[in-house]
Amino acid sequence: xxxxxxxxxxxxxxxxxxxxxxxxxxxxxxxxxxxxxxxxxxxxxxxxxxxxxxxxxxxxxxxxxxxxxxxxxxxxxxxxxxxxxxxxxxxxxxxxxxxxxxxxxxxxxxxxxxxxxxxxxxxxxxxxxxxxxxxxxxxxxxxxxxxxxxxxxxxxxxxxxxxxxxxxxxxxxxxxxxxxxxxxxxxxxxxxxxxxxxxxxxxxxxxxxxxxxxxxxxxxxxxxxxxxxxxxxxxxxxxxxxxxxxxxxxxxxxxxxxxxxxxxxxxxxxxxxx
Ligand code: ATR
Numbered sequence: 001x002x003x004x005x006x007x008x009x010x011x012x013x014x015x016x017x018x019x020x021x022x023x024x025x026x027x028x029x030x031x032x033x034x035x036x037x038x039x040x041x042x043x044x045x046x047x048x049x050x051x052x053x054x055x056x057x058x059x060x061x062x063x064x065x066x067x068x069x070x071x072x073x074x075x076x077x078x079x080x081x082x083x084x085x086x087x088x089x090x091x092x093x094x095x096x097x098x099x100x101x102x103x104x105x106x107x108x109x110x111x112x113x114x115x116x117x118x119x120x121x122x123x124x125x126x127x128x129x130x131x132x133x134x135x136x137x138x139x140x141x142x143x144x145x146x147x148x149x150x151x152x153x154x155x156x157x158x159x160x161x162x163x164x165x166x167x168x169x170x171x172x173x174x175x176x177x178x179x180x181x182x183x184x185x186x187x188x189x190x191x192x193x194x195x196x197x198x199x200x201x202x203x204x205x206x207x208x209x210x211x212x213x214x215x216x217x218x219x220x221x222x223x224x225x226x227x228x229x230x231x232x233x234x235x236x237x238x239x240x241x242x243x244x245x246x247x248x249x250x251x252x253x254x255x256x257x258x259x260x261x262x263x264x265x266x267x268x269x270x271x272x273x274x
Pocket of ligand 1: 132153156191192198
């Protein structure tokens with residue numbers, strides 16, 4: 001089956017090796033999948049070495065997703081829109097293809113695992129960095145009625161809205177004005193505040209009565225936002241663990257041509273993060 005890896009910095013806590021090995025067991029595949037820690041200055045060379053040495057596919061996590069996109073020879077539509085990639089695949093002719101499964105993974109987690117139909121939802125996207133770029137288009141594709149992008153630095157929010165280029169549906173507001181924006185049906189936390197150990201100051205008024213609050217991270221990084229969401233009366237509060245498993249399933253299918261079962265793998269990973 002060849003060699004696979006996830007590149008990140010740090011990489012020690014990554015669940016990707018465990019997820020891909022569990023998928024491989026479902027099909028009796030022998031899979032070599034490891035975590036590779038590469039500092040940003042070494043990332044591109046480390047990926048090229050990996051592919052030169054028998055690597056066939058790589059997942060890419062923080063902080064390398066933009067660099068992964070930049071070094072690729074070919075880009076999927078999802079990667080081109082996000083300008084970032086979480087999957088790199090070696091093509092038969094030796095070129096490298098970039099793909100981004102983050103947005104599709106989040107929407108599938110919400111729609112299929114949690115059985116929530118996002119069509120007609122008013123959506124608030126908190127953050128405008130790499131993670132927000134990865135999910136914004138998929139939220140629109142899932143049928144949200146409006147997408148309001150709010151970021152601490154307004155320039156980044158404007159840049160994302162401009163890239164989407166659908167002013168009737170996707171627009172920006174100022175973080176300072178959050179309390180005056182009314183209530184939303186879907187609130188996605190795509191900031192890195194939790195990962196950085198910081199709390200967000202968010203008004204309860206943004207949480208609508210059927211609101212689904214979703215944090216793209218999981219574990220400790222998601223705790224504060226989800227606690228805030230429950231206190232604010234959100235109907236649903238979900239972390240990004242299901243998204244991680246779904247994004248891995250898309251990469252697995254791309255590389256191995258088979259669709260793994262995500263539910264048992266998710267259930268196993270959920271235990272320590274219950
Ligand atoms: P990632 O790949 O995780 O998205 P990123 O591209 O560095 O990382 O983006 C981080 C996002 O989290 C940005 O939207 C950032 O806001 P700024 O553009 O204003 O920096 C947001 N962010 C990080 N810490 C934050 C905090 N304490 N409060 C609000 N937003 C925060």
